[in-house]
Amino acid sequence: MALGVAYTITGLFKGRSTSTRRARNTSAAPLDFSRLSPDKILTAFETRFAQTGCRIAEDEVPLDGAPASYRSFVYMPNDGGPTFANEMLLDRDGRTDAQVHVSARHEKLHAIQWDHVPSLHASPYNQGSRYVLSPVSWVMATLLTESDAFVKTAWLNAQELKQNYSAALCDQAMTEAVTPMDINANVVDPCQSMKYAATAWYHRFKHKDDPSAPDVTFLDHYVEYAIKAYEESARLNDEGAVGDVQFVRLSREDILAIGSGFGPSIFSRANGTLDDSFTLLPYLRKDLFARLVALEDKFGIGPDANLPTLQDALANDGMSAADYMHASRSFHYTPASSETPSAEQSYETLMR
Numbered sequence: 001m002a003l004g005v006a007y008t009i010t011g012l013f014k015g016r017s018t019s020t021r022r023a024r025n026t027s028a029a030p031l032d033f034s035r036l037s038p039d040k041i042l043t044a045f046e047t048r049f050a051q052t053g054c055r056i057a058e059d060e061v062p063l064d065g066a067p068a069s070y071r072s073f074v075y076m077p078n079d080g081g082p083t084f085a086n087e088m089l090l091d092r093d094g095r096t097d098a099q100v101h102v103s104a105r106h107e108k109l110h111a112i113q114w115d116h117v118p119s120l121h122a123s124p125y126n127q128g129s130r131y132v133l134s135p136v137s138w139v140m141a142t143l144l145t146e147s148d149a150f151v152k153t154a155w156l157n158a159q160e161l162k163q164n165y166s167a168a169l170c171d172q173a174m175t176e177a178v179t180p181m182d183i184n185a186n187v188v189d190p191c192q193s194m195k196y197a198a199t200a201w202y203h204r205f206k207h208k209d210d211p212s213a214p215d216v217t218f219l220d221h222y223v224e225y226a227i228k229a230y231e232e233s234a235r236l237n238d239e240g241a242v243g244d245v246q247f248v249r250l251s252r253e254d255i256l257a258i259g260s261g262f263g264p265s266i267f268s269r270a271n272g273t274l275d276d277s278f279t280l281l282p283y284l285r286k287d288l289f290a291r292l293v294a295l296e297d298k299f300g301i302g303p304d305a306n307l308p309t310l311q312d313a314l315a316n317d318g319m320s321a322a323d324y325m326h327a328s329r330s331f332h333y334t335p336a337s338s339e340t341p342s343a344e345q346s347y348e349t350l351m352r
């Protein structure tokens with residue numbers, strides 16, 4: 001049991017329970033995914049996941065009934081220890097193999113994101129980073145990482161179905177928020193095909209299944225998780241700790257990086273530059289927008305455009321992205337005493 005835990009969320013569509021150091025392999029030539037056979041893509045994916053060092057924990061139950069969830073940071077491990085948890089919680093109980101397989105694939109993509117993108121370490125949960133993404137950037141990062149994980153899961157499912165068709169996998173893959181059908185194999189440029197699927201994800205999550213349902217979309221649901229986690233961050237509510245925090249914004253490079261941890265880049269145009277539509281915060285429900293503004297006011301943060309990026313802030317402090325990632329990965333929390341007052345810690349989670 002640990003206090004202050006950051007999870008990613010999966011499998012909420014239609015209420016179902018499915019679910020850097022700059023990339024350490026950047027010295028290798030980038031893979032040309034349009035030329036790789038499905039089996040080579042699937043093998044390269046597992047190899048890339050293995051490089052993240054993510055532990056698979058089957059002794060803890062993921063939150064919210066999902067078969068799997070990725071845990072990035074633990075704010076204060078109970079008896080001290082590393083704060084970069086970097087583990088996938090997996091629950092096979094009552095699940096089909098296909099459910100577990102697809103859900104785990106989604107979470108592996110999150111592990112690759114946190115291994116690849118330094119700005120994801122600028123998390124409200126990470127006491128190993130004095131830089132923290134602004135509230136707006138945190139919401140953006142949440143949506144972008146989910147979009148990437150859903151799209152790439154659908155793409156990998158499509159590869160596996162081509163390679164080794166199974167009806168069980170097909171049925172499961174077709175229940176996901178993005179399905180193999182969304183990956184248009186007729187588009188010559190694989191990035192273009194992925195971008196369509198990412199856009200489909202946003203549109204699908206912005207609409208309600210039932211027009212008479214309360215005015216809450218799944219996108220709102222994700223946005224609210226992100227805002228609530230920020231509001232409840234123990235660190236940002238700790239007057240002693242928050243003084244050291246420097247707020248930063250998500251950069252265009254960060255967004256491209258989130259979409260290119262593995263597989264064709266999903267937020268870029270054919271020439272590799274960022275598609276501006278992915279730099280915009282989606283239209284938010286009024287109450288959620290008000291909560292974001294309240295957070296900016298609370299921390300005295302102006303518009304995101306006025307904030308430095310993480311890259312700017314690191315350069316200003318004479319630190320490389322590689323050193324920043326290394327420090328974040330290896331940060332160790334040591335409790336001041338064995339009786340840390342629990343009243344000073346709130347339980348942070350994206351799930352409630």
Ligand SMILES: [Zn+2]
Nearest residue numbers: 008009010149
């Ligand atoms: Zn997810």
